[in-house]
Structure formats: structure tokens, C-alpha cells
Amino acid sequence: MGFLARIGRGFKKTGTFFRDCWLELKKVRWPNRKEMVNYTLVVIVTVAFVTVYFAIIDLGLSRLLQLFFGN
Numbered sequence: 570m571g572f573l574a575r576i577g578r579g580f581k582k583t584g585t586f587f588r589d590c591w592l593e594l595k596k597v598r599w600p601n602r603k604e605m606v607n608y609t610l611v612v613i614v615t616v617a618f619v620t621v622y623f624a625i626i627d628l629g630l631s632r633l634l635q636l637f638f639g640n
Contacts, residue, residue, distance in 0.1 A: 600608065
């Protein structure tokens with residue numbers, strides 16, 4: 570198969586890919602405003618909780634290492 574034929578086949582596949590993506594996006598059930606606010610709050614609270622958790626672990630390990638090495 571020639572070089573130009575392979576390029577043409579690649580463009581056809583690219584067009585098919587984007588068409589299929591568009592069709593799949595039409596099937597998606599997008600959240601309404603209330604759901605999006607709730608999801609956002611869940612993410613923010615989860616991130617805050619994980620941040621505090623790791624900060625406490627980090628401080629505890631730092632103090633423990635200070636006890637062992639005396640800095």
C-alpha cells in the first residue's frame with residue numbers, strides 16, 4: 570500500500586473516531602446544577618479530609634524522627 574493511501578486511511582479513521590465520540594457524548598446523562606453542586610462539595614470535603622489526614626501523619630512522623638535523631 571502506498572504512502573498516500575495510508576495517510577488517507579488514517580484520515581478516515583480519525584473522522585470515524587470523532588464521529589463515534591460525538592455519538593457517545595449524545596448518550597451521556599449530564600448532571601443538573603443541584604447534582605453538580607453536591608458532587609463538587611463531596612470532592613472538596615474529601616480533599617480537605619485527606620489533606621488534614623496526611624498533615625497529621627506527616628507531623629507525627631516528623632516528631633518521631635526528631636525523638637530518634639535529636640535535631
